[in-house]
Amino acid sequence: MEALDAGAVRRWAAACVGALDAHREGIDRINVYPVADGDTGSNLLGTARAALEALLRAPAAERADAGAAFGVLATGALTGARGNSGVIASQVLRGMAEALREVPEVSGPDLRAALRRGAELARAAMAAPVPGTMVTVVTAAADATGGDGLHDVAAAALGAALVALERTPRQLGALADAGVVDAGGRGVVVLLEALLAVVEEREPDLSGVEVAERVDNPMFASREAGSDLYAYEVMYLLNGVPDEAAAALRDVLVGIGDSVSVVGDGAGLWTVHVHCNDIGAAVEAGVEVGRPRRIRVARFADAAPQAPARFERDRAVVAAVRGPGLAELLRAEGVAVLHVEAGTDPTPYELLQVITGTRAAHVAVLPGGSGLVDLADEAAIRAVAAGQDVVVVPCASPVQALAAVAVHDPRRRPAEDVVAMVEAATATRRGEVVVAAEDAITWVGRCRAQDVLALSDGEVVLVEPGPPHDAAVARAACAVVRRMLAAGGELVTAVLGRDAPGGLAEELGGFLRRESPQTELVVYRGEQVDSLLALGLE
Structure with missing residues (x-):
């Protein structure tokens, strides 16, 4: 065959479906990267079927020549794409359709240009393409060199794809360990073998391929990419969305989960794909x-006998804190920590990733400050919706989080342990010394920017005129400790902020020796930036 007309394109689409159906189980079986027991063959087959169905249903005028037929195939693949491999395949077809627009019959040079444009869009669909995967094999096929005849180009593309496929174990350690080639790359080879068969005007060679019966459950999916921290695959279509909005959507989805792709047909139609816990x-x-x-949600079959259990331990404690010292202090106690960098506003999805990353069935979350409580509540709601047992221990200060961690005992039942942590946190009176950011009215009068404020249980009890020199900070710290001790207490915990004066711990120690010698003082360097000093009294 010297050129592909519309009929040949249709035969290739049908040959792809037949070949993928035959090879599906084998491709699924070798899917070991990045997570084993994937569904790459099934997803490629589902995408190819959607493309063929679109072509068969399209009016004759819309598929009258080869270029138009490729356009219909690309749209059908995009709207019916399944999984990461299906999204990549849809982008290959979209690139081919773009290169072949208004081309009535596809010659050798036309096919080469189409494959190259398809490879470009396939690479663009991935945030960070990894060598040794489906995109690598597609790129090798597109870059193949040879004669300009249609058969020459198709044969060269297949030959280059086969070589690239054989190299994939050398590029990905997971493939080498399992002794297999990349599953998505194997799918690309199947598609190119079908193309060469059409060009040679014969049926694809399926001898030796073991065809097995399989029933798909649309409520479950196997994971062919991404982290196994996420329980669901969500896909849907969007119409009439501009490129800028699609890019913004992609950024939002990256914060929700992984394996994100937002790919379009160049005319406002987009397929959206993400692995997440919050549908x-x-x-x-x-x-x-x-x-x-056409919203489609599938649950990964992590409960199947061959798949690893989602939860690997019974319980965990998670904390969100500001300050690297606090973060290290809590990590040393076995707590999973979201360290909120200075000047940043964390999202619930960042904390959600820490919660799911514990792989614990029961998680207690400690917000290390009043400004982090809403964050913890939102992340917990989303984790619970995805099937994890998560409880937020009410903490309005890092010292209350430390008190909760001090009584945590994994030998207790989860509910009893949470109760103990809640009691310890709420029984800890809290104080704070901060620098006023702006002029304001407080419970004890007006303050101006740069004044030093002493707070007890969230209320201002003293205003020391600024600027915040060492003596003013020490007076404020001693004043709030005196106020807290009025109701009694045995242990004062002081967490020093990044900008706390160097001798502040010594000032507090001297004050307690004079005023309340029976009270113990424990000092930590939290390096938080939102307060000079955080205090707790138990």
Whole structure:
């Protein structure tokens, strides 16, 4: 065959479906990267079927020549894409359709240009393409050199893909350890073998391929990419969305989960794909930019006998804190920590990733400050919706989080342990010394920017005129400790901020020796930036 006409394109689409159906189980079986027991063959087959169905249903006028037929195939693949491999395949077809627009018959040079454009879009669909995967094999096929005849180009593309596929174990250690080639790359080879068979006007060679019966459950999916911290795959279509909005949607979804792709057909139609725990958030993100349709949600079959259990331990404690010293202090106690960098506003999805990353069935979350309580509540709601047992221990200060950790005992039942932590946190009176950011009215009068404020249980009890020199900070610290001790107490915990004066711990120690010698003082360097000093009294 010297050129592909519309009929040949249709035969290739049908040959792809037949070949992928035959090879599906074998491709699924070798899917070991990045997570084993994937569904790459099934997803490629589902995508190819959607493309063929679109072509068969399209009016004759819309598939009259080869270029138009490729356009219909690309749209069908995009709307029916399944999984990461399906999204990549849809982008290969979209690139081919772009290169072949208004081309009535596809010659050798036309096919080479189409494959190269398809490879470009496949690479663009991945945030960070990894060598040794499906995109690597597609790129090798597109870069193949040879004669300009249609058969020469198709044969060269297949030959280069086969060589690239054989090299994938040398590029990915997981493939080498399992003794297999990349599953997505194997799928690319199957598609190119079908293309060469059409060009040679024969049926694809399926001798030796073991065809097995399989029933797909649309409520479950195997994971062919991404972290196994996420329980669901969410996909949907968006119409009429501009490129800028699609890019913004992609950024939002990256904060929700992984394996994110937002790919389009160049005319406002987009397929959205993400692995996540919060299905509602993934769909809501699409609602913000358009009207999602054909929403498909699948649960990864992590409960299947061959798949690892989602939860690997019974319980864990998670904390969100400001200050590297606090973070290290809590990590030393076995707590999983979200360290909130100075000047940043964390999202619930950042904390959610820490919660799910514990792989614990029961998680207690400690917000290390009043400004982090809403963050903890939102992240906990989303984790619970995804099937994890998460409880937020009410803490309005890092010293209350430390008190909760001090009584944590994994030998207790989860509910009893949470109760103990809640009691310890709420029984800890809290104080704070901060620098006023602006002029304001407090319970004890007016303060001006740079004044030093002493707070007890969240209320200002003293205003020391600024600037915040060492003596003013020491007076404020001693004043708030005196106020807290009025109700009694045995242990004062002091967490020094990044800008705390060098001799502040010694000043507090001397004050307690004079005023309350029976009270013990424990000092930590938290290096938090939102306060000069955080105090707790037990």
